[in-house]
Amino acid sequence: MEKTYNDAVKLLTSAGKFRISLGLERISKILEILGNPQDKLRCIHVAGTNGKGSVCSILSSILTVAKERVGLFTSPHIYKYNERIKICGVDISDDDFVKYIFNIVEIADKNKIDLTEFEILTAVMFKYFADNNVDIVVLETGLGGRYDATNVIKSHLCSVITHVDFDHTERLGKTISEIAYEKAGIMKSDCPCIVFEGLEVYKDVADSLGAMLMVILPFANTDELSLKGTFQQENLSLALAVIETCFPEISPEIIDKGLREVKHPARFQYIADKNLIVDGAHNPNGISVLVQSLNMYYPTEEKRFIFGCLKNKDYPTMLKLLSTCIDCSEKTSDIYFYHFNHKNSATYEDLQAVAPFNAKELTPISEIDFNDGKLNIICGSLYMIAELSERFGFNILN
Numbered sequence: 001m002e003k004t005y006n007d008a009v010k011l012l013t014s015a016g017k018f019r020i021s022l023g024l025e026r027i028s029k030i031l032e033i034l035g036n037p038q039d040k041l042r043c044i045h046v047a048g049t050n051g052k053g054s055v056c057s058i059l060s061s062i063l064t065v066a067k068e069r070v071g072l073f074t075s076p077h078i079y080k081y082n083e084r085i086k087i088c089g090v091d092i093s094d095d096d097f098v099k100y101i102f103n104i105v106e107i108a109d110k111n112k113i114d115l116t117e118f119e120i121l122t123a124v125m126f127k128y129f130a131d132n133n134v135d136i137v138v139l140e141t142g143l144g145g146r147y148d149a150t151n152v153i154k155s156h157l158c159s160v161i162t163h164v165d166f167d168h169t170e171r172l173g174k175t176i177s178e179i180a181y182e183k184a185g186i187m188k189s190d191c192p193c194i195v196f197e198g199l200e201v202y203k204d205v206a207d208s209l210g211a212m213l214m215v216i217l218p219f220a221n222t223d224e225l226s227l228k229g230t231f232q233q234e235n236l237s238l239a240l241a242v243i244e245t246c247f248p249e250i251s252p253e254i255i256d257k258g259l260r261e262v263k264h265p266a267r268f269q270y271i272a273d274k275n276l277i278v279d280g281a282h283n284p285n286g287i288s289v290l291v292q293s294l295n296m297y298y299p300t301e302e303k304r305f306i307f308g309c310l311k312n313k314d315y316p317t318m319l320k321l322l323s324t325c326i327d328c329s330e331k332t333s334d335i336y337f338y339h340f341n342h343k344n345s346a347t348y349e350d351l352q353a354v355a356p357f358n359a360k361e362l363t364p365i366s367e368i369d370f371n372d373g374k375l376n377i378i379c380g381s382l383y384m385i386a387e388l389s390e391r392f393g394f395n396i397l398n
Contacts, residue, residue, distance in 0.1 A: 040130045046141065061089070228293070308340050
């Protein structure tokens with residue numbers, strides 16, 4: 001019987017695979033059997049707490065316009081796993097996705113290599129890009145950096161570390177220095193690393209490796225950039241520094257065209273017919289910059305929020321930050337809490353117990369008029385956006 005995309009997804013999310021288990025031993029073993037395809041690729045490696053997906057998307061767009069054959073690896077996806085693996089902006093096909101997933105899992109099982117979901121996807125990505133003669137891979141880490149599966153590459157064109165803040169503290173550390181040290185694990189000997197936060201830990205790691213550390217000022221002009229939000233100035237500054245360092249031959253005209261064509265869904269994305277902003281802000285720093293952007297672009301508009309998040313996130317702080325955008329003088333603020341279809345989704349009761357305001361529950365029968373003049377904002381977790389887009393009739397990939 002022919003295997004389908006849904007069969008591949010069931011395999012990826014099956015017991016034992018859908019888990020987090022940092023380390024490079026398993027991914028190194030499977031890639032060695034596959035002929036170490038990662039060693040054939042020229043990579044730009046991007047880590048950070050927030051902004052790394054935007055930096056990767058900006059770089060991919062500019063390099064694609066510059067006629068490079070560019071592979072892009074990001075996570076998570078919104079609708080389908082295929083979104084995570086692209087060549088020149090085009091998702092891996094269902095047929096290729098299924099073929100590579102089952103082939104790699106079969107090889108892993110035969111050799112008793114217990115891969116996680118993310119390790120399978122990482123192995124698929126490296127093999128698929130190598131098989132398709134990709135010139136440059138723009139590579140986003142999954143979690144952390146030092147022990148992330150993407151960090152099997154021995155060298156790269158450049159590494160980038162975006163803004164670092166508190167997230168995944170149970171795995172990456174309790175302080176900014178500890179978290180930054182894990183992100184700095186993607187630095188490689190004799191390869192430049194570009195950051196905009198001059199943390200001492202970056203200098204120490206770079207010095208130990210003989211890597212050039214470049215600290216840039218986040219002042220790039222975002223007029224041509226299709227992505228909106230105050231935070232994009234930092235991300236664009238990092239991306240442009242990579243282009244200037246590694247691809248100085250690319251003209252300003254090509255750069256501007258690339259910026260106008262960047263696509264990175266659910267990052268302060270405006271859906272006009274719903275008067276809706278969709279933002280995947282999923283940690284305190286993400287919510288903080290979302291609030292900053294709302295205050296800058298929509299200071300006077302009356303707002304309605306739909307918020308949901310995972311239980312392992314710092315949602316008390318996220319809700320405290322969000323409260324600055326809400327009229328808490330009202331008995332019931334115009335904010336909905338959503339318990340979405342994920343085993344780790346926070347319930348309405350979880351969120352309301354710590355919220356500094358009263359919220360409504362978004363239930364299966366709740367009705368919302370998206371055209372009543374209020375600015376609608378969906379935020380808190382990327383994992384709920386596909387559900388809500390189907391329910392309310394919008395598509396962020398259009």
